[in-house]
Structures are given as C-alpha cells and as structure tokens.
Amino acid sequence: MKNYDVLVVGAGFAGATIARKRAEQGKKVLVVEKRAHIGGNMYECEGENGIRVHLYGPHIFHTNSERAFQFLKEFGEFFPYEHKVLGKIDGKLVPIPFNYTSLEMLFDKENAEKIKLKLKRNFPDVEKISILDLVKHNDVDIKEFGQYVYDKVFANYTAKQWGTTVDKIDTSVINRVPVVLGYDDRYFKDKFQYMPKEGFTKLFENILNHENIEVRLNMNVKDILKIDFEKKKTYINGEEFGGEIFYTGALDELMNYEYGNLPYRTLELKFENYPEEYYQENSVVNYPNEEEFTRITEFKYLTKQEDKEHTTILKEYPAQFDIHNPKYADPYYPINNDKNQEIYKKYQDKLASISNIKLCGRLAEYKYYNMDAVIDRALTLCE
Ligand SMILES: Cc1cc2nc3c(=O)[nH]c(=O)nc-3n(C[C@H](O)[C@H](O)[C@H](O)COP(=O)(O)OP(=O)(O)OC[C@H]3O[C@@H](n4cnc5c(N)ncnc54)[C@H](O)[C@@H]3O)c2cc1C
Known part of the structure; x- marks a missing residue:
C-alpha cells in the first residue's frame, strides 16, 4: 500500500463518493470491491434480452438534498421521473399510498363521498395522515376506513416483508404508513426526483474515473487487511498502513462475527x-x-x-x-431492534480504538439509508 493514501472498501454509493472526494483532494485512493462489479446494490446491467435491470432490486432517485443531487449531476445527465406505485387490493389496481382515488375505486360512491367529507372536516388542510391516527379515531366511519387500509394495504405486506406477524412490528414503522388526503398519487414528495439517463452503473463509472483512483474488483478486503487491536494498528498485505480506511461493508464480517451475526x-x-x-x-x-x-x-x-x-x-x-x-446471502434490510443495536454497538465500540478506520453506508452503519442519505453522509465524512 505504499502508493496509496486512502483505502476504500466497497464501490457502492458510500465508497464511490468518498473515493471521488478524496481523489479530488489529491489523495491516491485504492477501492477494493468484493463483487465482480462496481455500483454496490445500485448496479444496473443488461439482461440477455437487452433490457436494462437493477440487479439488486428497483432503485429510484429522490431527494431534498441539494448537495447530494449537485454531486451526482456532475457525473451524468438525468431525466425527471416521478415514481408512482399501484397496489392490488380486492382485485383492483389502486394508487399506493392509499389516496382519494384508491378510496373511490374500492368503496361505493355514497360511502366514498361520506368518508372523504369526514376526512376533510376532521383534518382540514392536512395532506397526509398516519394510518394509526385513522385507526384510533373516534368517528366510526374514519376508524373503519383506517382499519380497512391497515388490513388490506399494510398488515400482510409488512408481515411478508419482515417475516413476522404485524403485532410484532414497531409502532414507529406503522406510524410512517401514510394515507394521502387528496389525489396526489406520487410515491415520493421530494424536491428532486430524477433518474440517470444512462443508468446507475454509468454514473458509478464516471464517479470512479479519476487519475487518483484505482479500483480492484473480486477482492475481499479481509484477504488483505489485518487489524491489530492491541497495537491499535492496521496492516495491508502484512505492511503497516497508517492512512485512512473507509469501510462500507458489514461490520460483523469485518470483526469476524466476534459478538455474533447482525441479522x-x-x-x-x-x-x-x-x-x-x-x-x-x-x-x-x-x-x-x-x-x-x-x-x-x-x-x-x-x-x-x-x-x-x-x-x-x-x-x-x-x-x-x-x-x-x-441464495439468501445478500444482506438487504437491517432488523432494527434493541438487541441488534446492542450487538452493533459492541462492534462499533471495539473498532473505535482504531482511529484510521471510518464506517460509512448502510452495511457498515447497520442502518437503512436511501442513496441520497448515503451520499450526504459520505460527503460530510470527507469534509
Ligand atoms: C431492495 C432495495 C431497494 C432500494 N430502493 C431504493 C430507492 O428506490 N431509492 C433509494 O434512494 N434507495 C434505495 N435503497 C437503498 C440503497 O440501496 C442504498 O442507500 C445504497 O445502496 C447504499 O449504498 P452503500 O454504499 O452504503 O451500500 P452498497 O451499495 O451495498 O455498497 C457496499 C459495497 O461494499 C462491498 N463490500 C462489502 N463487504 C466487502 C468486503 N469485505 N470487501 C470488499 N467489498 C465489500 C459490497 O459488495 C458492496 O458493493 C434500496 C435498498 C434496497 C435493499
């Protein structure tokens, strides 16, 4: 590692943003990525029929962060894209989040008008409301409507998603499920809603295309990096490395699962x-x-x-x-509860003694981040 100032582990948005910023600051950066491609979970490629897909699930860019969008715009062109979602409820495809159109499609006219009127009276000038506020409401029609949305839109979906029954889901999650009091059927309300014209992978190629950045694919950092917790030092390929190390992979993996797996x-x-x-x-x-x-x-x-x-x-x-x-070895959504946060904190505390390693991103911080939040976090770390 004599030729590098900075080691970045992972070529997703966290790693790519950090690598670019440090490279622009004149540092020689090595990016190590264990997969065969850059882009992390945002990776986009052509299938055998020529259609471009997001290999790790659909990703839509939306943000209120001017800074994150400005950063990305330097590396590609974008087209406006406002995301809309439909849900199959009682055999019909209706807008999700549930809004007045969904209500009119699923309830008879008289009932739908009555519920809309009551919602307008009880929540004047409110654009969206938490499903829990409806379920707990003392007006019986609003309450029943809330319960309908809870049962048909939220309960089973959430149970499937988290592999548990809905009563075990944290109320903060339920609280975030909105019902839109109007006809706005956009899934996101953010100020900037765009998609990259040439796709996410091209964007990553451009971000990482800098004379100070070298990317090595198919390389697990565990094969080259050793941490000596007693001496508080890091070694790469056996040689001491005192430069910055930005780690964006899973923290339990880096720490050899010493305190158990992060689920x-x-x-x-x-x-x-x-x-x-x-x-x-x-x-x-x-x-x-x-x-x-x-x-x-x-x-x-x-x-x-x-x-x-x-x-x-x-x-x-x-x-x-x-x-x-x-088949199931890709970590997607951290399971956020007190027990898992405790495990995470143990890892974090132990690693804190190694001052040149910094954690960034959804895996390293064991936190669900949207891509704009990851970019923002990476930019802040580099300032
Ligand atoms: C299904 C799904 C849909 C999503 N949809 C959206 C969306 O619509 N909009 C949105 O804004 N966000 C979305 N997100 C969130 C988005 O995917 C993340 O914000 C983003 O991918 C985080 O980037 P990252 O760099 O932190 O992680 P990643 O993209 O996972 O990058 C980490 C990289 O590190 C590499 N790595 C890990 N360990 C090692 C190691 N030991 N050695 C070398 N390399 C290693 C990994 O291979 C990976 O490439 C979605 C997430 C999921 C799961």
Missing part, C-alpha cells in the same frame, strides 16, 4: 422476460395480500428504454438472510 432480511429476486412491449400498466405494482411476492417491477418504466418486443419484470420474495446459503 438482516433479504430478498429472493426472480427476473422474468417477456416477448412483448409491456407486462403491466405501471413501473411497480405491490401485492400486499394473496401472493407470496411483495411487488413486481417492470424496469422499462424506470429506465425509459425503448423496445417494443422485449420487457423484463422482477418479483421480490422477502426471505431470511443466511450467510451460508448463496
């Missing part, structure tokens, strides 16, 4: 190709109830790729993460 939920992703222009009427359709999968994504809506004869969809089956089974 995750994962996804089994099943791609299907069809010889037709479109498979469904929208980019994402949620299946909260009867089906085993949670949603179907059709990528052409996200990439705006034109092809009248081919399309590719993705069905997502939530599953238990299992490091020993390659």
